[in-house]
Amino acid sequence: MQFEVLARCPTTRARVSKMTLAHGTTMLPTFMPVATQAAIKGLTAQQVEALGVTLILNNTYHLNLRPGIKVLQEAGGAHKFQGWKHNLLTDSGGFQLVSLSKFTKITEEGAMFASPFTGEPTMLTPEESISIQHAIGADIIMQLDDVVSSLTVGPRVEEASERSVRWLDRCIAHHKQSGRREVQNLFAIVQGGLSPELRDRCLDEMIKRKDEVAGYAIGGLSGGEEKDVFWRIIAQCAQRLPDDRPRYSMGIGFAEDLLVCVALGVDMADCVFPTRTARFGVALTFKGPLNLRLSKHAKSFEPIEADCPCPTCSSGVSRAALHHSVTLETATAHAITQHNIVFQARVMGGARDAIMETRFPEYLRTFFTNYFGDEGYPEWCVNALRSVGVDLLEGKPNAKVQKGDGVKWEYSDVA
Ligand SMILES: [Zn+2]
Structure with missing residues (x-):
């Protein structure tokens, strides 16, 4: 990845940058439409391209279930499979596991869930999430993080935040030995719930790993928390994250939220909201x-x-x-x-x-x-x-x- 800041707002923390990946250049700040099943519902890849979009998001969880990794590998990756020539980002699959399956159990090893097809217990580990994303071939891939709802309180939030750092290390190690770092860029996901102290600790640890990651996401928000708390966490994270890495706010799609996040220093966002609504x-x-x-x-x-x-x-x-x-x-x-x-x-x-x-x-x-x-x-x-x-x-x-x-x-x- 080549990442270059081209201009900065002299008043706010907003900036314009140029992010060049294996499938072209995307100017930031940008909003990424979500193509859950390798397609934005109702539109062909060519239609999306004609709208001027250069970066979309695919859901790893859904692609792994259907069509499955073998089909994607035979197709030569998700770009070829869906006829998409531009940049692609995949999530780690963790968020869907927690939000779609009530039987998901998180252990240090990974996330254990019941397959929606066979009911068989299936384990998604940090290494496996990265391997699946390698097969998909997205330009930006996300670490598996331990996701808790932003409304969760108590020791579980701290556990999830600390585990996300340990899982980041496993993702980094697995990605490194794959030899795919030249073409696929790993992003870390900052957790820590709504606690500024936990966020700071997670930021400290993840910033230490800066040389191993291409960018950072701010996770664990947009889950129904108060907006006045939401923006303060975004501001804290965006201010501390390294200036020479893109910053991605996950799950943000209302126009007013996007512009506030941009003013606070965010470069990328995604949400199903505009297409779902x-x-x-x-x-x-x-x-x-x-x-x-x-x-x-x-x-x-x-x-x-x-x-x-x-x-x-x-x-x-x-x-x-x-x-x-x-x-x-x-x-x-x-x-x-x-x-x-x-x-x-x-x-x-x-x-x-x-x-x-x-x-x-x-x-x-x-x-x-x-x-x-x-x-x-x-x-x-x-x-x-x-x-x-x-x-x-x-x-x-x-x-x-x-x-x-x-x-x-x-x-x-x-x-
Ligand atoms: Zn119009």
Whole structure:
């Protein structure tokens, strides 16, 4: 991996960088769409490519179950299997084990789970996770970490954080002896729950291993914790992680979360939210999400967003037409999915341009004004951006601020 910081925001900790991997260059900050089963639901690899996306995420857990490693190896890796020419990141499989299987048992050796097909007990070790990711052939691979919900408290959080460091060492050793370090880049995952002390200890240990890892992820968040706690952990981790390594916030996809994370120094993020919510009929826009299933769109003859370059908006499909067919036609879900992927890319591309042109604070202020409009700014966003020198309320004595975690959007009842 070649990683080069090209520009820094003089006010916030945001930066623009260029990450070159075996399958091309990706400019950061970026949002990575999630292609769970080696396909973004509803779209072909060529369609995703045409939207300008250069880095996607595949789930190791799902690929390992189906089509399975043997098929992927015969195909020559996941890139060839899915016809994807650009960069690819795979997770370690650990998160799905914990979230999808209630029988998963974590031991020092690895994660023991019941195979969803045969029911047989199956062990995923750190070494095995790396071997599977080698067979998949992703450009960025993730360590197996010991994942606990961000709502877990007590000694289990400390145990998971410390075990994640030990498992990182096993992943490093296994990756090193594979001879694949030139083409596949291992990322560490910082754990430590919501405790600043545990996060610091995990950061200390993982930063010591800097020469052995290509980048760092911030894990263990986006699990229902309070947003005011979430951003403080992101800020702590992003500030301490080495400047010459990319920083990846896992499971972040709301536009306001993405921009706050970028301002705090994050370079990469992924989430199923933009594509999943599209399948429920919700289109993301710079004026907030639109639930196209609501009858108020039945006579709205404008596109989702007039200035959007996505295939859906630029072909002039009206909100009314989408509303009419959203529950009937899978093609409508695909049309909204394409729009939402382009929306995420525009939010992040706009951030990159603004950082390069030293106007990122203005970009943030404009975005938040348009996006939250009369609803009022979420208080946690105001607090987070103030911590890096941007005051959303400056010059706006009448601006509204929402307490708690922020707006309950139109998608909240359907997504
Ligand atoms: Zn569009």
